Amino acid sequence: MVTLPGPPVRLWRSGDEESLVRHADNYAVWRSLRDRFPRPYTLDDARRWIEAQLQAPERLMNFAIERHGEAVGGVGFIPGSDVESRTAEIGYWVGQSLWGRGLATAAVQAVLPYAFERLELLRVFAAVFELNPASARVLEKAGFVREGVLRDAAIKEGRVTSMIVYGMTLSDWDAVRRSGAGVV
Ligand SMILES: CC(C)(COP(=O)(O)OP(=O)(O)OC[C@H]1O[C@@H](n2cnc3c(N)ncnc32)[C@H](O)[C@@H]1OP(=O)(O)O)[C@@H](O)C(=O)NCCC(=O)NCCS
Numbered sequence: 001m002v003t004l005p006g007p008p009v010r011l012w013r014s015g016d017e018e019s020l021v022r023h024a025d026n027y028a029v030w031r032s033l034r035d036r037f038p039r040p041y042t043l044d045d046a047r048r049w050i051e052a053q054l055q056a057p058e059r060l061m062n063f064a065i066e067r068h069g070e071a072v073g074g075v076g077f078i079p080g081s082d083v084e085s086r087t088a089e090i091g092y093w094v095g096q097s098l099w100g101r102g103l104a105t106a107a108v109q110a111v112l113p114y115a116f117e118r119l120e121l122l123r124v125f126a127a128v129f130e131l132n133p134a135s136a137r138v139l140e141k142a143g144f145v146r147e148g149v150l151r152d153a154a155i156k157e158g159r160v161t162s163m164i165v166y167g168m169t170l171s172d173w174d175a176v177r178r179s180g181a182g183v184v
Contacts, residue, residue, distance in 0.1 A: 002113040008103060009063045009075060009110040012053040016064060016071040017046040023072050023095025031157065032132045033093060059119060065094060065107045072098050075107045077115065077124070086122040088115065092138070099134070108142045116173045125167040129156065139166040143176035 004011070023029070025041035038045040053062055062076035073094035080087040090111070094104045115121045127150065128135045140146070144166035153163045168176070 002117045004060070004118075005063055005111045005114045007106075007110065008066050009107050010066050011060070012050050012062065012064045012071065012074075014050055014054065016050055017043060019070045019072065020046040020049065020064075023097075024074075024093070026096050028096045029093050032129055032135060033091070035156070037093075061088075063107075063111065065092070065103060067098060067103065073103065073107065075104075075111055077111075077119070079119075086120065088119070088121055088124055090115070090124050090126050104135075104138045105141045108138060112142065112168070112173060112176075116170055122170050123167060124173075125165055127153070127163040127165050129154065130162045130164055136164060136166070142168075143172060144168045145172060 021041055021043055024037075024046070025039075027039070030037055030039040030041075053060075056062070059079075061079065062074060064071035065073035065075055073092065075090070075092040077088040077090055079085070080089075090108065092104050092107055094107075112124070115124050124144075125147070126135070126139055126144065128139070130149070136146075145168065147165045147167045150163040150165060152160045154161050
């Protein structure tokens, strides 16, 4: 049984605040995320985020993405409720200076065993803005299946945008794991 995700993913810890601001306070990161991701991303935002993670309940949902000991991004789950209690949405970001090195893909692959084995999820999904091919590619590389388009589902920066839904079920995960594709 997996207890926590492995590298490049680790727990958030105090001391991450400055690198978090350095990587998160960036329009190119914010523009592909929900508006609740702060902009500007201040030191106070980073302190609040890390404080909240340190007080997180037993079922940890948010993790730092680490490179050379520094928190350079984040990956986490938003758990569903009611009839979707064993579904979660996955979200992630990486500091722009480190894009294109496989970090997000490795981070998503690192949290999947935790999601399916420790959290005992039946389904993990992501909703990607239609103009975010890099994120779609991350999900495809990790073995997610493109399931459909939520037409005109979101408004970002005043512009209506569709969202592409990618999903992975527990049986998809079993197949990915058996094929070795989910192993970093
Ligand atoms: C999306 C994001 C997480 C990717 O992080 P990353 O560490 O660069 O991702 P990886 O290096 O693992 O993989 C990126 C893939 O996208 C590809 N890619 C990048 N830009 C692309 C583009 N414009 N069109 C098509 N593919 C693109 C890369 O070539 C790579 O694929 P490859 O390995 O087959 O060459 C990062 O760009 C980011 O943080 N963006 C802002 C936040 C965000 O979009 N979060 C996801 C919300 S759903």
